[in-house]
Amino acid sequence: MxxxxxxxxxxxxxxxxxxxxxxxxxxxxxxxxxxxxxxxxxxxxxxxxxxxxxxxxxxxxxxxxxxxxxxxxxxxxxxxxxxxxxxxxxxxxxxxxxxxxxxxxxxxxxxxxxxxxxxxxxxxxxxxxxxxxxRSAAFSSEFLPRLTAGELAQLNDEMHALAKRWTERGRAAEEAGDTEGRENVALHFYGFPFRQ
Missing domain, CATH: 1.10.10.10 (Winged helix-like DNA-binding domain superfamily/Winged helix DNA-binding domain)
Incomplete structure (x- = not known):
């Protein structure tokens, strides 16, 4: 993407x-x-x-x-x-x-x-x-799907689009003065092939 x-x-x-x-x-x-x-x-x-x-x-x-x-x-x-x-x-x-x-x-x-x-x-x-x-909203997840390289690339594109949408939503709300309850949030995504 x-x-x-x-x-x-x-x-x-x-x-x-x-x-x-x-x-x-x-x-x-x-x-x-x-x-x-x-x-x-x-x-x-x-x-x-x-x-x-x-x-x-x-x-x-x-x-x-x-x-x-x-x-x-x-x-x-x-x-x-x-x-x-x-x-x-x-x-x-x-x-x-x-x-x-x-x-x-x-x-x-x-x-x-x-x-x-x-x-x-x-x-x-x-x-x-x-x-x-x-504490309830924070998350940590691990998924272990079997994908092709093309599917992993598509998943990456979809995750980046989703994260970008939420980032823009937060910025727009702040610019409109809606700062109540907002905190910095870290999202770390990794997707890589592995063999056991």
């Missing part, structure tokens, strides 16, 4: 730049905040402002983020936003041409998985602090 609002990372240099753990955390934090300064993001990721500023400039140099309209009267503040409205996409097919590309894609995917796992483990540690309605 191709989303015109999603930026496709297809070159090795950009993938390597994005593969830094702090840069990925900053990108995720900026996705949630939509616009933020280095100071705000530094507080979110618990790092020094100078270090965060350096990594934000690296993300910007590769076109992953860009300067945003100032959100305050302080002209010294530099505001940032994602360059693509729906985030980024990294596909295996773009990194098959050389061993270095294959290795970089695998390293990126492993780091993304580790960070996703850390987010879920943190949720498990903190879930008792959430109200009952959120």
């Amino acid at each position: 191709t989303d015109p609002e999603m930026q496709r990372i297809a070159d090795l240099g950009t993938l390597k730049a994005f593969s830094h753990p702090l840069r990925m955390k900053l990108y995720r934090a900026l996705t949630v905040a939509r616009t933020a300064t280095a100071s705000q993001l530094a507080e979110t990721v618990d790092e020094a402002v100078s270090l965060v500023s350096y990594h934000l400039r690296k993300l910007a140099a590769h076109g992953l983020i860009e300067e945003a309209e100032p959100q305050s009267a302080d002209g010294r503040e530099r505001w940032w936003r994602m360059a693509a409205a729906s985030g980024v996409s990294v596909r295996d097919q773009d990194f098959r041409d050389a061993p270095e590309s294959v290795a970089a894609h695998a390293a990126f995917s492993r780091m993304l998985f580790r960070q996703s796992s850390e987010m879920y483990e943190r949720h498990l540690d903190e879930q008792s602090a959430w109200p009952q309605e959120w």
